[in-house]
Amino acid sequence: MLRSIFTAIFLFALWYLMSGIDKTLTLVLGAGSSVFAVWIVRRMDDASNFKRLSVHLRxxxxxxxxxxxxxxxxxxxxxxxxxxxxxxxxxxxxxxxxxxxxxxxxxxxxxxxxxxxxxxxxxxxxxxxxxxxxxxxxxxxxxxxxxxxxxxxxxxxxxxxx
Amino acid sequence: MSIFLEFLQVIAWICILSGGILVIIGALGSLRFPDFWSRLHAASVTDSGGVILLLLGMGIHSGFNLITFKLLLIGVFLFITGPTSSHAVANAAWVSGIKPLRKKHKKSGIDK
Amino acid sequence: MISTVPHFVFLIALLMLFIAMILVLLRLYKGPTLYDRVLSTNSFGTQTVLFIGVLGFLSGRPDFLDIALLYALINFVSTIAILKFFRYRAIGDILIKREAKK
Structure with a gap:
C-alpha cells in the first residue's frame, strides 16, 4: 500500500514537471490520472503472477x-x-x-x-x-x-x- | 556575475558545436567502415558522446528550469535505450550468423 | 551582438545534424544486410531526436522537447519491433506458438 502511494506521488511529480501548468483543474486532473494509472497497475498485479522488480543499489x-x-x-x-x-x-x-x-x-x-x-x-x-x-x-x-x-x-x- | 553567465554561454556553444561534430563523425564512421560489426561501434559514438554533449550544451544554454528537466529525461531515456537497441541489433545479427570480417577477408567465429 | 550568436550556433548545429542524417541515409540505401539498415534507422532516429531539440531552441520554442521525447520512445519501440518481426516472423503471441510447437 505504501509502495502504491509513493508510486502515485512519483507519477504526479513527473506529470507536473513535464507540464508545468498551475491551474487547479489541470492539477486535479493530473492527480486523478496518476492515481488511475497506479490502480490499473495494481489490478494487473492480481491478474499476472510476475515477480515484483526489486532494486538493490547503493x-x-x-x-x-x-x-x-x-x-x-x-x-x-x-x-x-x-x-x-x-x-x-x-x-x-x-x-x-x-x-x-x-x-x-x-x-x-x-x-x-x-x-x-x-x-x-x-x-x-x-x-x-x-x-x-x-x-x-x-x-x-x-x-x-x-x-x-x-x-x-x-x-x-x-x-x-x- | 554577468561575465560568469556569458562564460557559461560560451561553454554551452562549445558543447553544442563539438556534439554536432561528434554526430557527424559517427555518421561518417558508419559510412566508411568496412563491415557490419565495425559500423555498430561507429553508431555508438553518436549514441554516447554526441547525445551527452548536445544535451549538456542545450541544458546550460537554457538555464535551470523545466526545460532542463525535460532534457535530463531525454538524456536518461536515450542512455538506457541506446545500448539496449544496439545490443538487440548485434544479438539479432549474431544469431542470424553474420560473423566479423578478419583482415585477410576470412570468415571467422569466436577465438579464445 | 551577443544575442545573435546563439542563433548562429544553433543553425550550425542544425546543419551538422542534417549532414549526419544524409550520411546515415546513404548507409541505409547502400547497406548490404538487413541489420545495417536497422542500425542506420536507429541512429537516424537518435539524430532526429537531437534535431528536433535543436530546432526548438533555434525557433525559440523549447516546447518541441516534448515531441523529441515522444520520438525517442517511438524510435526504441520501432527498432525492437522490426528486429522481433524479422527474427520470429510475428509481432504478437510468440510464447503461445513456441509452446504449441513443443
Missing amino acids: PIEFVKYIFWVLAEIAKSNWTVIKIVLSPNMDIKQKMYKVPFSQKSDLGQAIFANTITLTPGTITVEVEGDHFLVHGLSYSLDDHAALADMDRRVSKTEGIVDL
Whole structure:
C-alpha cells in the first residue's frame, strides 16, 4: 500500500514537471490520472503472477559510478574517433569472453549496458557466466579494463536476497 | 556575475558545436567502415558522446528550469535505450550468423 | 551582438545534424544486410531526436522537447519491433506458438 502511494506521488511529480501548468483543474486532473494509472497497475498485479522488480543499489556508489562511466566514455570516444578519421582504418576486431561477477539481474544489465555504451565494445550475447563482447580495436589491456569495470559495478549493487 | 553567465554561454556553444561534430563523425564512421560489426561501434559514438554533449550544451544554454528537466529525461531515456537497441541489433545479427570480417577477408567465429 | 550568436550556433548545429542524417541515409540505401539498415534507422532516429531539440531552441520554442521525447520512445519501440518481426516472423503471441510447437 505504501509502495502504491509513493508510486502515485512519483507519477504526479513527473506529470507536473513535464507540464508545468498551475491551474487547479489541470492539477486535479493530473492527480486523478496518476492515481488511475497506479490502480490499473495494481489490478494487473492480481491478474499476472510476475515477480515484483526489486532494486538493490547503493545510491552514493552508483552516483560515483556514473561519473566514472562518463570519464570512461570520453576516453573510449577519443579512441574510436581516431580510428574513424585515420585514412587507413586499423581495425583489429575480435570477439572475446568477459566473465561477470554480479548476482542480481539488474547488476548484470548495468554491466552489459555500460560495456555497450562505451564506444569500441559491444555486448553480443549472454552465455552462462560470461558475456560475449565484440571489440573494435582489440588489445590485451581490454581484459584488465573490463575486469576493473566489473569490480566497480559489483561495488554498486547492495545486498541481494535471491 | 554577468561575465560568469556569458562564460557559461560560451561553454554551452562549445558543447553544442563539438556534439554536432561528434554526430557527424559517427555518421561518417558508419559510412566508411568496412563491415557490419565495425559500423555498430561507429553508431555508438553518436549514441554516447554526441547525445551527452548536445544535451549538456542545450541544458546550460537554457538555464535551470523545466526545460532542463525535460532534457535530463531525454538524456536518461536515450542512455538506457541506446545500448539496449544496439545490443538487440548485434544479438539479432549474431544469431542470424553474420560473423566479423578478419583482415585477410576470412570468415571467422569466436577465438579464445 | 551577443544575442545573435546563439542563433548562429544553433543553425550550425542544425546543419551538422542534417549532414549526419544524409550520411546515415546513404548507409541505409547502400547497406548490404538487413541489420545495417536497422542500425542506420536507429541512429537516424537518435539524430532526429537531437534535431528536433535543436530546432526548438533555434525557433525559440523549447516546447518541441516534448515531441523529441515522444520520438525517442517511438524510435526504441520501432527498432525492437522490426528486429522481433524479422527474427520470429510475428509481432504478437510468440510464447503461445513456441509452446504449441513443443
